[in-house]
Amino acid sequence: MTHLLCAGLATVDLLYQVDRIPRIDEKAQATGFDVAAGGPAANAAVTAAALGAEVTLVTAIGAHPLGDLIRTDLHIHGVRVIDAAAGSTTPPPVSAITVLSGTGQRTIVSRNAGELLVRVPEKGLPDADLTLVDGHHPALAVAAARSARRLIVDAGTWRPVFTEILPFAEVVAASAAFRHPAEAAPTDEALATAIGAPHVLVTHGPDPINWFSGSEAGAVEVRPVEAVDTTGAGDAFHGALAVALADAGLPEAICFASRVAGVRVRHSGPRAWLAALGRR
Template identity: 30%
Template sequence: MIVVVGSMNADLSVRASRLPLPGETVIGSDIDVRPGGKSSNQAAAAARLGATVAMVGAVGDDQYAKILLDSAAAAGVGISDVVTLPGAATGTAMIVVDAAAENTIVVSPGANDQLRPEDLPERLVSDASVLCLALETPIETVLRAAEIAEEAGTTVVLNLSPYREVPPELLRATTVLVVNEHELACLSGASEDVVDGEVAQRVLAAIGITNAVVTLGADGALVVTPGGVTHLAAPRVEAVDTTGSGDAFTGALATGLAEGRSLTDAARLGNATGAYAATRAGAQTSYPSRREAEELLRSAMQASRPA
């Protein structure tokens, strides 16, 4: 079983021809409200792939809470450990998507910021095969969940997003770290995104991480293990909206690990799932079934073989 501890947000999306510059106003489409939140997205992606998934999070008692809970349940995610906070606002994300399918996102945490360590179902976390964590909830809650999992021997997948400095104890409890190019650059202190495998391995080793995945968007992912660095190309697709594609990757990665796959094989499933998600609008509404993800993966692998 996969347990996901973290955020649940309503995504308020607008499409525009391009992203606005600072101080600039651009005209966009009608607003579109869809279920989201990094952790909720990861849970939905894993469940859509057939994993048994439980979500631990917090919502308010407003109209967005029902959208999020209904969507999670429809994907097959267990929601009995989601806390409803009377009087609180459910977390929201304001998203602008441009004509090239790139996006900018601003998150208002709402109830997510009130998820406390005492809200964690310790037995559930201890019994999980994989625990998924991100950084849209209080760091003390994230750390406590990781400590419970570490004590139980549970695999801890930490998505270091949105980026912030974290306690060294959290990194020590992490089995697999997931970062994108920007987050890796933040870790290294570089002024530009870092994509070189040797540099990535050196930066990660400096913080005690030996197993990691660096997601590269359309360029796939770098898988970092003690044995070296492997670049995995992503399936080529026509992107419509990249919102939630990274979360789809992480949910699929967790699914592969829960099934006993190697980190590299789990990342291949993540690549296919993230690429598929980019072909449709929204986050959770764009996620593939296991059949759809594996068909894309097979076709991509066939296309990459020499004639």
């Protein structure tokens, strides 16, 4: 069994399904509502656990009552949690997500981790076959990167801490929106060169995923699917990628992760899609 350590953000996600996105000073009646743990690292952890990995998430939740929502959801879905902010009474990060029925498009209002500063737990971090970090909670991210056997970085948007993390990375999964300071508007190849990791892939939503491994490069087609809810699709991709990399090469792992993300977007809600997900 693959042992995966995820380090990063866990939030309370309030998810509303609507027939239309309200304009300023308008109200819209939700046709559906869910509450779940969210955040890049947390969603990736849930995905990896559903695929059969043994997963530990190190994050910052705290003692506020809202934190129980996060802990309960993660426990139900097989994720072990190490809370680096166990004594904090500050509310955990909360995101309000509105999903448009029919297209799966969404709007998100979030606070993320704000100014919360957390330290590495006194007992340190557990050993793992692979480690996935999302760049949130910088102290945790750096500690996880330095101790990782194999490090995968979720590079969604640039964060200053990436300058300390990227030198340890084996695989960097960058979104098309990621911009390294060394390149103002790079091509995917230039971005991969600037990142400097042994393996870099760049996602473009429903378009092909470009990958770069030393002197080799290629593209993986994304199977077209009817999108119902795109919330957390990238996080699901990263969790599946981490699981697949335990025993597959980069192109094969990307194909697998893309298929898993495709299952995610075909289903409404944060967790219902997991029932349609076969274990690796």
